[in-house]
Amino acid sequence: MPSSHPLPSPSDPHHGHHCHGLDVRPDWVPENAGAEFTTRVSQGVQPAIAVRHGGGAKRRQLSLDDYFAGVRAGDLSVLARAITLIESNAPAHQELAQTLLTRLLPHTGGAMRVGITGIPGAGKSTFIECLGTRLCESGKKVAVLAVDPSSSVHGGSVLGDKVRMEKLSRHPRAFIRPSPSGGSLGGVARKSREAMLVCEAAGFDTLLIETVGVGQNEVTVRSMVDCFFVMLIAGAGDEMQGIKKGIIELADLVVINKADGENRPRAMAAQADMKRVLHYLHPATPGWETPALLGSAVTGDGVDDIWKSVEGFFAHCRAGGFLRERRQVQAVEWLHALVNEALRSRFYNSPAVKADLHHIEFAVAEGKLPAVAAAQQLLASANFGD
Ligand code: GDP
Numbered sequence: 001m002p003s004s005h006p007l008p009s010p011s012d013p014h015h016g017h018h019c020h021g022l023d024v025r026p027d028w029v030p031e032n033a034g035a036e037f038t039t040r041v042s043q044g045v046q047p048a049i050a051v052r053h054g055g056g057a058k059r060r061q062l063s064l065d066d067y068f069a070g071v072r073a074g075d076l077s078v079l080a081r082a083i084t085l086i087e088s089n090a091p092a093h094q095e096l097a098q099t100l101l102t103r104l105l106p107h108t109g110g111a112m113r114v115g116i117t118g119i120p121g122a123g124k125s126t127f128i129e130c131l132g133t134r135l136c137e138s139g140k141k142v143a144v145l146a147v148d149p150s151s152s153v154h155g156g157s158v159l160g161d162k163v164r165m166e167k168l169s170r171h172p173r174a175f176i177r178p179s180p181s182g183g184s185l186g187g188v189a190r191k192s193r194e195a196m197l198v199c200e201a202a203g204f205d206t207l208l209i210e211t212v213g214v215g216q217n218e219v220t221v222r223s224m225v226d227c228f229f230v231m232l233i234a235g236a237g238d239e240m241q242g243i244k245k246g247i248i249e250l251a252d253l254v255v256i257n258k259a260d261g262e263n264r265p266r267a268m269a270a271q272a273d274m275k276r277v278l279h280y281l282h283p284a285t286p287g288w289e290t291p292a293l294l295g296s297a298v299t300g301d302g303v304d305d306i307w308k309s310v311e312g313f314f315a316h317c318r319a320g321g322f323l324r325e326r327r328q329v330q331a332v333e334w335l336h337a338l339v340n341e342a343l344r345s346r347f348y349n350s351p352a353v354k355a356d357l358h359h360i361e362f363a364v365a366e367g368k369l370p371a372v373a374a375a376q377q378l379l380a381s382a383n384f385g386d
Contacts, residue, residue, distance in 0.1 A: 067100050072107065074141075074203045076175055083195045087180045101194060104201035109327070111143075111200045112314055115221040117213045117247070118231030123257040124210050125164040127231065127297035131307060132165070132208060134300075136173040140206045143199040144168070147211040147221050148179035149188045175204065186341045189220045193334065196224065213247065222250045223330055226323055227313050228284070229253035232274070234266035248277060252284050252313050255306055259294035267294055285326075288316050352381035 062070070062081060070078025086097045118124050132142045144165065169176045180191035196207055211221040213230070222228045230251040248254065254274055259267035274292035283290055291309055295302035317323040347353055360378060363369035369377075 064096060064099055064103070067096075068103050071100075071104060071198055071202045079175065079198060079202045080177070082198050083177060086194045086198065087191045097194070101197060104198060107201040108197040109200060111196075111205050111207045112227070112310070113196065113207045113209065113225040114310060115209045115211065115225035115228040116231060117211045117218045117221060117228070118233075118257070119213050119236060122213075122231045122233050122236075123297045124231055127255075127257060127295065127303070128208055128210060129165040129168045130297050130300050131303055132168040132174055133171060134303065135206055135307070136168070136171045139173075141173045141175075141204045142168075142171075142206045142208065143175040143177070143196075143202075143204040144208045144210065145177050145192050145195055145199070146179040147188055147192045147209060147217060149185040149217065150212070175199065175202075184341075185216055185220055186337060189224065190338065190341070193224050218247050218250060223333055226317065226326060227252045227310055229255055229310070231255045231257050232270065233258050234263060234270040248274075248290075249281055250284055251290050252288060253306070253309055254278065254290060254292040255295050255302075256292065257295050257297055260296035260299050260301065264294075285313070285317060285322055287320060288313060347379070347382050350382040353378055356381060 059081075062078065067078060067082050067085070071082050082097075082100060085093050085100070088094065088097070116124055116128065128144055132144060135142050165176055168174045177195060180188055180195070192209065196209065199207060207225075209221055209225055211217040218228075218230075228250055230247055230253075232254060234256060256267045256270050256274065259271075271292050271294055278290050278292055281290070293302060293306050293309060295306050297303070314323070317326070348357075356378065360369065360374050364371050364374045
């Protein structure tokens with residue numbers, strides 16, 4: 001089975017350039033954008049959990065048993081450290097992390113995994129704060145994870161470093177983790193997927209996985225969640241919100257946020273348009289007609305109905321056996337994605353490829369060497385081909 005989301009090559013000049021730092025607006029924000037795009041990108045803000053549990057003093061090393069027992073007991077400090085372990089690229093950490101994951105695996109799978117995407121400024125964090133707080137108050141344990149590959153490009157991220165969800169982050173039944181900075185989207189996604197499993201083993205029953213809608217991110221997050229919803233805002237333009245790029249086809253739920261005040265009529269018009277579009281689309285989940293719902297993360301209007309719809313979706317999937325099936329397919333796809341990624345990395349890191357890639361690229365660009373022959377030559381020199 002081929003990987004559904006090829007990763008950019010390390011020599012790709014556009015590799016990961018989603019975010020342009022502090023002084024320049026991200027390239028998905030229109031030049032003349034209004035207040036709805038007031039995404040704050042700030043550097044140097046520590047995630048709440050690190051503030052709470054980090055510290056100057058050197059911490060005691062945890063053994064495998066410590067990690068396992070702490071996670072299973074729902075200890076948030078150990079959970080945070082287990083995720084840090086998973087995110088580490090050091091070989092010794094990776095080995096310990098994989099052993100831990102294997103031990104935790106029988107205790108995973110118990111959460112509703114919900115993905116939320118939308119352009120910066122759509123209101124995702126405000127919405128998650130509102131929804132997450134309500135869910136925690138109703139007795140749920142909510143973990144919020146972010147998948148944002150741009151965080152590794154310039155050191156500042158769009159999702160991870162924003163000062164966000166302050167109320168929810170203080171709730172004892174909530175756990176919020178910013179995006180790992182892993183380089184490629186594949187690297188970030190692997191870490192988030194494993195973090196998701198650890199959160200499940202720690203007893204979280206609701207996982208909210210947030211991503212910035214900039215293209216491949218949505219497809220990747222879709223492949224790790226049960227229910228995927230797209231958050232739109234009226235007036236931001238179809239092109240920009242990925243509506244024309246097939247993102248809506250992936251959605252189990254479409255939410256038009258900011259349906260409040262003077263904006264409500266525009267949101268209602270957008271909802272009517274969206275309903276017409278959805279009516280003609282093949283549903284992302286068999287037998288489930290993707291609804292378009294109105295919400296306001298600020299007033300809280302519609303948030304309960306949106307969650308009821310998510311619950312309805314899960315009931316539908318459980319009854320039809322789709323949930324289990326989707327997770328099985330996702331796990332196998334993930335396996336292939338991991339193999340693909342390992343092969344890529346072995347290929348591009350092999351000394352022969354590193355030495356030859358540049359001039360072979362040049363020869364191909366100049367029309368002096370056919371691409372097929374070039375690929376064969378590189379694969380052979382990396383000992384990948386015949
Ligand atoms: P994100 O980038 O998608 O996480 O968006 P934020 O949650 O940071 O919200 C961006 C801006 O929109 C902030 O100024 C929010 O206060 C505002 N906002 C978010 N949700 C709503 C809403 O439902 N109604 C209104 N009027 N403003 C909202």
